[in-house]
Amino acid sequence: MGDAAIWIAVLIGGFGTFMWRALGVAVETRVQEDSPLFNWIGCVAYAMVAGLMARVLLMPGGDLSLQPLTWRAMAFLIALAVWYRSGKSVPIGLVAGVISYALILYFQGL
Structure with missing residues (x-):
């Protein structure tokens, strides 16, 4: 693949990303936070995160x-508990999961 093809792929990918961002900015004033559409978007976002976590946990x-699956499951359960106790903060739960998995690996000698 030549340099031109790489730049074309980057430009197309960038256009796709910024197109959706521009559309979001254009319609953000028309969407109410308590509307069914906004609730549906939130549910889809949570479902995508849950699906990704299930994939990483069960089929990495x-x-x-x-x-072993048990090590991954322990880190996941710790992250889930921290996420719940932190008021359902995704970044805090994510950091807790990464740190707990790193500690599990460290104490296993890996």
Whole structure:
């Protein structure tokens, strides 16, 4: 693949990203926070995160697949508990999961 093809792919990807952002800015004043559409979008976002977490937990790829499911499940449960106790803050739950998994690996000697 030549340099021109790479730049074309980057430009197309950037256009797709910014197109959706511009559309979001254009319609953000028309969407009420308590509307069914906004609630549906929130539900879809949570479902996507849950699906990704289930995939990483149950069918991981790469080096993560070399570790036992119990270790991944322990880190997930810790992250879930921290997420719930923190007022359902996704970044805090994510950091808790990463740190707990790193500690599990560290104490296992990996």
